[in-house]
Every structure is written in C-alpha cells, then in structure tokens.
Amino acid sequence: MTQFSRIDSDSEIPKYKQVVDLIISDIEAGIFKHGQRIPSINETSEELLLSRDTVEKAYVYLKSKGVLLSVRGKGYYVNKTTVSHRLKIALIFNKLSNYKRSLYSSFTQTIGTKASVDVFIYNYDLGEFESIINNNLSSYDYFVILPHFRNEQTDIASVIREIPKEKVLLIDKNLEELKDYPVVYQEYDKDILTALGEALDLLKKYKKLNLVFPKNEFYSSYIGRGFKIFNQIHGFDFQIFDSLNPAEIHQNEAYILISDYDLYDLIKLIKQRNWVPGKDIGIISYNESPVKELLCDGISTISTNHDQIGQLAAKMILEQDFKRIKSPFEFIRRNSL
Numbered sequence: 001m002t003q004f005s006r007i008d009s010d011s012e013i014p015k016y017k018q019v020v021d022l023i024i025s026d027i028e029a030g031i032f033k034h035g036q037r038i039p040s041i042n043e044t045s046e047e048l049l050l051s052r053d054t055v056e057k058a059y060v061y062l063k064s065k066g067v068l069l070s071v072r073g074k075g076y077y078v079n080k081t082t083v084s085h086r087l088k089i090a091l092i093f094n095k096l097s098n099y100k101r102s103l104y105s106s107f108t109q110t111i112g113t114k115a116s117v118d119v120f121i122y123n124y125d126l127g128e129f130e131s132i133i134n135n136n137l138s139s140y141d142y143f144v145i146l147p148h149f150r151n152e153q154t155d156i157a158s159v160i161r162e163i164p165k166e167k168v169l170l171i172d173k174n175l176e177e178l179k180d181y182p183v184v185y186q187e188y189d190k191d192i193l194t195a196l197g198e199a200l201d202l203l204k205k206y207k208k209l210n211l212v213f214p215k216n217e218f219y220s221s222y223i224g225r226g227f228k229i230f231n232q233i234h235g236f237d238f239q240i241f242d243s244l245n246p247a248e249i250h251q252n253e254a255y256i257l258i259s260d261y262d263l264y265d266l267i268k269l270i271k272q273r274n275w276v277p278g279k280d281i282g283i284i285s286y287n288e289s290p291v292k293e294l295l296c297d298g299i300s301t302i303s304t305n306h307d308q309i310g311q312l313a314a315k316m317i318l319e320q321d322f323k324r325i326k327s328p329f330e331f332i333r334r335n336s337l
Contacts, residue, residue, distance in 0.1 A: 007048050014320045015050055019058035022048075024067065027081055034081050038068070041076075087115035089317070090140040092132060094124050094148040094218075098260070098289045099306050103171070106310030107144070114318060115141075124150045124218050130159045137163065142317055146172045150218055169322065171313050173220070182322035184312045186304050189226035191329035195302035196230045196256075198331035199284065202300075206254040206282050208237045212244050212262045219258050223286075227256065251275065254282030254337065256302075260289075267296060277336040288332060298334030305330075 007018050026032050039047070045055040059076055062068040069079040091107065093100050108117050118140075122129040126149055133143070143163050147156050147170060157177035160168060170178065174185035196203065203209060211227045213219065224240055231238040241248060244262045246269055249255070257263045263285045270281055277283050277296045285292055288303035304327045316322050 007050065016054050016057040016061070017320050019044070019048065019050070019055055020061055023058070023062060027067070027078055032078050034078050036078050037075050038078065086113070087111075087141045087317070088139065089115050089117045089142045089144060090120060090132075090136055091117055092120045092122065092129070092143060092145045094122060094146055096121060099287050100146075102289070102306040103310040106307040107314045108310075110311045110314035111318065124148060126151075126154050126156070126159070129156075130162075133159060133162055140167070142167050142169060144169045144171060144313055144317075146170075147175060148173060148218060148220075169313055169316060171309055172327075174324075182316060182324060184309050184316075184325045184327050186327055186329065188220040188222035189229065191304070192223055192226035192302060193230050195329055195331040196227070196284075199300070199302075199333070199337060200234065202333070202337045203236070203254055203282070206252055208239065208250075208253040209256070210238065210248075210253060211240045211256045212258060212266075213240055213242065214259050214262065215242055217259060223258065249281075251280050254284065256284045256286065258286045260285070260287075263292075263295075263299070283336040284331075293334070296336055298336060300334045300337040301332045303330065303332065304328060 006022055007015060009015075011018065013021075023032070023038065032038050038044075041052055041055045041059055044050075045052045048055070059068060059070075063070055063076070066079055068076045070076050089111070091104060093104075104117075104119065111117060120132045120136075122132055129149070145160065145168065147160070149156060157175060160170075160175075160178060160181075165181065168181055170181055170183035170185070172184070172186055174183055174187070175181075209227075209231060211224065213224050227238070227240065230236075244257075244265050249266065249269060255266060257266060263283070266283065267277075270277065273280075275281050277299075283296075283299055285299050285301045286303065288301045288306070292299040292301055309327045312325055312327070
C-alpha cells in the first residue's frame, strides 16, 4: 500500500472493506508474498489516514478468511497468495414456490458474477434449519434467510444468532427478537389492510368477503388479522375458510385466495357454473405472478414486489450498506374483481 488516495471517502463501500480490497490487490500483484509480514495496524492507519479500529477490522476479517495469519507480538503475515474476490452466499428458503423462484432470480441477476449462490430448503422445520446453519457456518460469507416456521413461537432467533451477525441478512419477515439485524420485510397485517383499501370501490359491490386461508401451508397468521381489521373498519360481512368447499362458494361474494391451488380450483368451479369473474363473483389472489395476468382475462392480486425484495437484498451485500427496509405491497386491479 503506497498512497492514502487509494481510499475513497465518498464511496458507499465501507472503509474497512476498501482496506481489505487493497491488501488483497497487493497480495495478488506480488507486493506482499507468502509468509511476508505486512505493515502493522498502526502503520496502515497512519498511511491511509484511517482510524486504528477501521484497519483492525479489515485485518481481523482477512484473518477469518485465512488470507492473513497473526503471530502474537509480531504482527500479521500473508497466509495465502491466491485469493478469490468472489463471495459465497447461502440463500435459505422455507420452501420452493413461484414467489421464491422469482426472488431467487432477481437476487442472482443483481449479484451477477460477484458471488456464487447456493439454495437450501428447510421445509419449515427448525431442526432442519439448524442443521443447515451448523453444517455450513464457516462455508459462506453471507446467509440470506427467509425465517418461516411451522410454529410461529419457535425460538428462531437463538439459532440465527449462532451465525456471526455481520453475515446475516433477513428477508420477507421481520423478527421482533432481531430488531438490530438488517432485513427486507413485509408487514403482513398492515399490507393486506392497505391493499384491500385500494380495492374498496370494487369490493363494495359484493355482499360478503371471504378469505381462504390454508393453515397447513404455514402462511403468516397476521394476514388473517389484517383481513379481519379491514372488514371491521368498513363494515363488511366476512368469513375465513381453512379450505375451499364448493358448497360455500356463492354468487355476489368475493374470495381472497392465499394459495394458488385454491385459485385454480375456484376457476374450475366457476367455469362449471358458467359464472363470470368480476360480475358473478369476485376474485383476489395473494402474490402476483405472470400467469395471473392471463387467467380469466386477468386475476386481481395483492402482492409484494418479489423482484424488488431480491434486488434490495443483493444490493445491500454488493454495496455493504445493510439496513432495515420495508418491501412494497400493492393491489393490482384486473377484471376478476
């Protein structure tokens, strides 16, 4: 390292990370060779006009990656000269779905060639989730986690805290116990309340609103709570069903369907009855997907922007700018309502 001008004070990249990149660059250029002692923390902080804490953070990071080796009382030495800049990211999902595929696609496209991304599925099971973490703790630079479990009271936070905090990025769900962690989150109760409010003019033509909410698929209970609050505020007659029952499907009522399987079954049923969506019956589907624009001349949806969640998460890692962001949620108006 030769010039303090190599640190860009205006860059969005944290200064410690710039120091990391400088040292790696000098190692790859042959300036520092294997086994060679590099300048001390004090020497580097003086040369780069940085605080000692900033430089120490960079050295400790490089030591954790095996790039540097520390010898008590002597300093830091180059441990390896072949250094990969490519990050390794573990993307940990509760299940596979159209939503997760969309999120994965936008995340990997935004990350590009800067990282390799591996996907793990824990199927809502805490034991399986903990096993994934314990078996891969030292293998990844970042763990991007969607924390959804069968039991919402499960102590997820204690497992996540086993991972060094600087490696964790949560997406989709905001955990009260981890309020100091970066996250791109949904607010399920407030989101559905707001989105249905955008559809209020259309919903008023129906005599009853119904939410089909399958409990066995472990969707957030806050969705049902937001639905109840909306109906209580606006005075709608309403009901929540665990499953779609043909005997409980009536004309002049609107149905909000969380599961795509229930959506497809309802479409089959109304075709059998020769009903027209948006006229004889109202339909709103949860979570947008390209096919819903085409089904039945357009299915109205309430949905977060899955692509944007993936993009925001990837940009946090690329820019080293970790924060807490609420993801957008909207009502998409189509002919089914």
